[in-house]
Amino acid sequence: MTQACGPAAGSVSVQAWLGDCGLPRADALALLRDLAGLSHASVLAHPEGLLAGDTLQALRRAAERVRAGEPLAYVLGWREFWGLRLRVGPQVLVPRPETELLVEFALGRLGARQEADVLDLGTGSGAIAIALAHERAHARVQAVDASADALALARDNARRLLPPTRAGGALRWHLGDWMGALPNPDERFDLILSNPPYVAEHDEHLQALRFEPLLALVGARACDDGLGDIRELVRQAAPRLRAGAWLALEHGHDQAAAVRALLEGAGLLDAHSLRDLAGIERVSAARAPGHAGPSPHARA
Ligand SMILES: C[S@@+](CC[C@H](N)C(=O)[O-])C[C@H]1O[C@@H](n2cnc3c(N)ncnc32)[C@H](O)[C@@H]1O
Structure with a gap:
């Protein structure tokens, strides 16, 4: 100027x-x-x-x-999430403020505990995984996405935003379909989180969201109620929770009751929903039976 x-x-x-x-x-x-x-x-x-x-x-x-109509975040190339400046582009969903509710929930469940095995399913830009790794230096965070381009961006965000030992070490990235992406089929978690695709195949809002990836919005299991991936994810993730561990999912404004029913149907307990700042039930969570014990990796 x-x-x-x-x-x-x-x-x-x-x-x-x-x-x-x-x-x-x-x-x-x-x-x-x-x-x-x-x-x-x-x-x-x-x-x-x-x-x-x-x-x-x-x-x-x-x-x-x-x-x-392109999101401002794509034009600027970044969006702030949990106080962290994440790079974003058309290969990932623009992280939304509502999703910070999942991070808040996760930190509440972890409490003062520093060590835990945490999984972020459908990590996109890495928003949830990176926010948790940032807040809990000793948590072992893993993240999955079906998009190689999204994972490349998430890794890059982690590299820039977390200390070098953190980004490369205890934070691990996996490419593939939900739990099938994980190398060890017997691994269990203390907390599984996801903001999965949940927009119905013919939802009228898709036009306004047309710059964001369809895989992030509708997913590969497109269906009329938008719950195709949530059904699959709950089915796959519930058996991978340790005793007393929580599974928490973000979902659409009118999907809370259906998601609670899916969580209960998978044998999980204490299903409940959390409201976002607009008063909308935005996240639903439930826990595996039993009591959370110390993580098998906990330091003596
Ligand atoms: C709604 S976006 C959420 C992105 C990020 N967690 C956030 O909250 O900003 C859903 C993510 O799930 C990924 N995804 C869709 N289907 C998947 C699948 N079957 N397995 C793994 N990831 C999947 C998409 O590529 C996308 O990055």
Whole structure:
């Protein structure tokens, strides 16, 4: 940005760009911050400052993408989740604030316990797995996804956001179909979490979500009620819980009762749902029978 005596040819003031770009103010300010290096404070202090050249071109191209419906996070290339700046792109779902409820639930179940075996099924950008690894330095976190491109991005996020020993060591990534991706079929977990695909095949909202991967939204078991992958995941994951361990799933706003029934049908106990900030039942969880003992890996 340059300070102007009068507008130079091919340049526009910050104020004029904000007025003309056709975006909600918060989105326009985010583009100015990331593409023109202008903080909100400097926009307020110098609305007369000029935008020109490559910066103006980049802002115009980015605004056009957002106006066309592309998520701002893809245009910026990142989204904050649990206070961590995750890289995102069209190969992964944009992490949603509601999903932080799963992380909160997980931390509540782990309590002060530092050591635990935790599994994130359908990790996408790595949001849940990385947030947990960040909060519990000694938890052994594993993450699964059916998309190799998503896993590559998740690994990259872990590399950037976690200490080197953490990203490469106790955090492990597996490519494949739900529990079938894990190398050891006998392994059990203290906590299994998932934000799986749960959008029904013909849901009218899919049009608005068209920039995000269909595998993340509808999954490979597309069906009318959106529960195809949740049914399979509960069936596969329930027997892999240690005694007293919890399985928690995010789901659609009208799926809580059905998901609780699936959890109970798989022999799990204390099925209940948690509401998000909008009061919507967003996460359902249940635990394996028995009492949680110390992890077999716990340090003496
Ligand atoms: C709704 S997204 C959640 C992404 C991330 N956990 C989040 O909360 O932002 C679901 C993820 O599950 C993955 N997925 C879909 N079907 C799968 C399957 N059968 N096995 C493993 N992962 C699958 C998708 O690739 C996608 O990354």
